Amino acid sequence: MLEKLKDHFKEVELSCSKCGKVMEEGERFSVTLIMPAEKQMPVGQLDKMLAKRAVNITCGECSGR
Numbered sequence: 001m002l003e004k005l006k007d008h009f010k011e012v013e014l015s016c017s018k019c020g021k022v023m024e025e026g027e028r029f030s031v032t033l034i035m036p037a038e039k040q041m042p043v044g045q046l047d048k049m050l051a052k053r054a055v056n057i058t059c060g061e062c063s064g065r
């Protein structure tokens with residue numbers, strides 16, 4: 001499961017919307033999402049879903065941990 005998650009993160013780069021830092025493995029980050037309608041519930045790879053859906057992504061430092 002963890003290996004799979006790591007692979008997924010290699011495909012799309014998620015970067016901090018404040019400082020532009022690219023999220024790396026094991027790093028903590030915050031994401032702002034809008035709750036989707038039940039029928040449009042996002043599925044699939046986490047990074048791709050976030051890249052598409054996230055309103056805001058901030059790294060641990062910018063989000064104040």
Ligand SMILES: [Zn+2]
Binds near residue numbers: 021
């Ligand atoms: Zn940042």
